[in-house]
Amino acid sequence: MTRFHTAGPTQPTSSSGLSRRGLLGAVGAGLATATLAACGSGDSGGSGGGKEIVFMNQSRGQAATLKKLAQQYTKQTGVKIKIDDVGPADFLTKLQSSSQARNMPDIYSVVDGHSMAPYYKAGWAMNLTDQLKGSWGDTFRPATLKTTTFGADNPQHVKPGTYSAHWETPALGVFVNAAMYKGAGLNPDQAPATMSEFIDQLRKIKKTGKGPFWFATSLSNQLIQSYGSNYMSDEELNATFVGKNSWKSEGWRKTLQLVVDLRDAGVIYNGSIPNGNGDNPTVEKAFFNTQGVAAIFDGTSAVGVARATAPDFTDFRSFPLPKADDGTQTPRLVGGAAKGAAVNPRSKNADKALKFLKWLTAPDQQQAWAEGVPLIPSAQAVSSKTIPQQLTGIAAKISDIQLVQNQILEQVNTALQKGTQALVLKERSVDQVLGDLDAAQKSA
């Protein structure tokens, strides 16, 4: 069934003249038609008329750098770029409204694969697979390409291919407050070799009266996925995410045990993990602003947050999540791709937008992204000197990012977040949580 219908021809009026009801009906229908006509553009193409490219931008933190680069591009090529800074809160709503009004921008930011999949399925993003097979694709880190490509087994049923190009390769790891570490007699420049060593460090910090470790409920899936790489290969992780392998396996059992170990060691700040819409900002505030907690699990984008909200606090370090004592694999980081964009193939400016996207992701421009935001660029050729000192610990292992093509399904993600909280609260056992995850995977 098609959601959009064209109005049928209006019925001819009676030859005996317009009755009162008929007149009222006609007035009502006229008003409704006029209103509906005003609401829809009736054009399935892009919003640009050919002279300028419209870019719908999701990121607040990267808006200034994007604007600067767009101005530079206009100077170089004469092509005007109009940036529609929607912001993270309204981005998906506005993108959805634009798709329903068939008035999509020429180029637009992309967020996670699950949220973007409906747009790719509906043909609102250019398939870049062939474009990326050439020299353009060679400039990217393999993890960036792998994690943004929809494989044949993707649970979202998107036609296999790559629909977006990215200029950021994020990764998640541990950030520690150097002064608090030193205050507890620990060396912040020496990353703990194993998880048990890390937990011992956190115990020592707790004795100094400081909050030891915290992570947001919304990042618990990344924490779990990151730690799961100690016990499972990327293929095994991917097989679980697409429903081929059960969550009730020894690997996931050992992985979730991490939450129990952290809980039993008493090193989770406040004895609970924050929830609510702003859970990660709460964690970041406790680390960067009020400095009440010594260590947090967060993404590399946190450094940008720190620069914006606590510019005076720079004395912190980062390192990958420590490896499991009984791990059977070399642990790999969770990450791969963050900020990037997709091109609307139905736009009259599709070719121009694609050229702009290629230019935005070229190593020269990625240097500007890295310095301006800051971030870890997705281009292999960008100098590591541009990476902020606080990120060097994680950046050193950036080549060890998990090459997992599919993400955890949103339904399973919700169950995992709830399960992690239940483990911290001692309300459910590891096996019960794994059963919940299997049930969520099946019902999705």
Place this chain on the structure above:
Amino acid sequence: MRRRSRVLAAWLFLAPALAMIALFTVVPFVQGILLSFQSWDGVSLDSPFVGLDNYRYVLDDTQFWGSMKNAVLYGVVGLIVANAVSMVMALAVHRARRGSAFFRTVYYLPGVFSTVVVGVMFSWFLDPNIGIVNQMLKTVGLDGLQHNWLGDPKTAVIAVAAVFVWYHWGFGFILFLAGRQDVPKELYEASSLDGARGWSQFRYVTWPGMSHVTGIVSVLTLLSGLQIFGTVQVLTNGGPAGHTEVPTLHIYQQAFQYSEYGRAAAMSVIFGLCLVALACVQLWVSRRLGGSTDSRTEKGR
């Protein structure tokens, strides 16, 4: 002929409003019901009919039905606590000889804020480490009462309910105040002559005189409590471990996180029917307890 033209003119004047109501209320309502029989990801141009599949899914969804328990709790808290607080405040302000304008403004103020602002504000107030509530307890020497209000399942539900009461009392307050001012002064003079004071005056004059307002406020507060969303989403997002989850949040997740708009629509239809049923029960009880909502005007005729 003249009458006909006046009727026509009246319909023409009504036409814009009717068109707007049809466009923004009737059409979305009907589309919502239709959507509950379809599968749609929110973007696709195709939305195939799936029969009763969405309803079958909802009937088996234990989390959705489990979250109803919290909705009922918030509804009851809204109905009893929020209305009691609002009425007490309204009666107090009505009796106040000085500063009634100030208190009218202050008590109504919470309802002016957006739910998101209220949620963010209270998440700061209730923060276990730097929140004003725990800091105040510490300042007055009650360190032992400091608590992780939103992180502990035992207090999270109460904290959310308290925020809901604070946010909604202004609405009930202003209506109760108007209702109280509407009760004829002569009734109080007559009851005084009969020896009625305090409680008996409230029981036999104030309460029946305000029954029409009480009925309306009760239904609206009950529905607000059952439909609570913004406060929960910002404060706890249903956590910890689902202890504060409500049906509206579950519906939101289905639509905007899982892109399952058909299932979300089916949940909305079922939840809507539950609300209508509860509102009918509430109206019936109100009428039984306080007489007809129009009793005052009926008797006055």
